[in-house]
């Protein structure tokens with residue numbers, strides 16, 4: 001497998017390539033897809049992005065980088081949202097002449113074979129072919145995710161290619177050890193470092209060199225316990241109180257994502273495990289007029305009412321109201 005192959009579909013292949021990007025909650029899928037699109041230089045890519053949570057946030061983070069983005073918030077695309085993925089793929093294949101490739105970003109608890117099965121058995125206006133299952137693994141939370149979640153394991157054994165995300169956050173020997181463990185679990189998949197998707201840009205159009213994984217294993221969504229709470233408001237909330245609240249959440253709340261507007265700036269706040277980060281959000285969101293405050297909380301045993309009440313009570317910070 002060569003990571004520097006051209007993005008265009010392989011010569012002689014008429015079917016539109018579909019790359020599945022998967023990986024556990026917060027592993028870095030959206031970051032990778034955004035990098036892939038940016039590095040793709042002119043390749044026309046549509047993205048279907050599925051999130052656990054009733055509000056789409058990843059779609060907003062991908063805006064401007066893709067030819068089009070279809071968000072499928074709500075359920076998990078390997079089970080309850082499968083029909084939605086099929087409809088999204090049908091919609092995109094009706095516009096196949098405008099596209100070179102489709103990327104499907106699964107939710108963090110999806111078994112990617114649900115989408116592979118759709119490609120294997122679905123009937124679409126234009127032929128589709130699975131190009132790659134790319135699994136982003138979280139170097140910082142590798143052991144924890146494998147121990148906690150069967151989906152993390154399914155994502156690893158289904159991969160054609162691994163991207164080791166967040167390798168900058170751990171020691172080099174940890175990255176090497178993860179590479180060795182990945183090779184034991186799935187020796188046929190190559191391993192790429194996380195370089196923002198640049199080295200994988202050529203893979204969008206590449207044919208997987210092996211029969212699609214769906215011929216060997218069927219998708220089974222068995223992830224128990226993970227739930228989500230979404231909250232949305234048409235007003236600003238302060239970054240400081242939100243940050244303090246997110247940092248104080250218990251470990252059972254593994255993932256938080258929020259898009260908030262701070263005066264003239266749009267900000268994305270992430271929590272994955274214990275790590276909280278705050279990033280400037282793409283300008284495209286503001287240009288599209290989508291400035292609502294959105295927060296999605298994902299974890300086990302969520303107290304939905306109290307989470308929503310906390311968020312509803314949150315005020316703009318003093319600094320922002322001054």
Ligand SMILES: Nc1nc2c(ncn2[C@@H]2O[C@H](COP(=O)(O)OP(=O)(O)OP(=O)(O)O)[C@@H](O)[C@H]2O)c(=O)[nH]1
Pocket residue numbers: 023024025026027028029030031032051058107108165166167168169194255257270271272277279
């Ligand atoms: N330092 C570092 N941070 C990263 C890297 N990749 C992703 N992140 C951060 O990890 C957090 C989650 O990244 P996302 O790309 O949203 O992860 P995701 O897998 O799409 O998340 P879900 O869709 O919620 O499952 C964000 O704060 C990112 O900035 C990386 O390679 N290095």
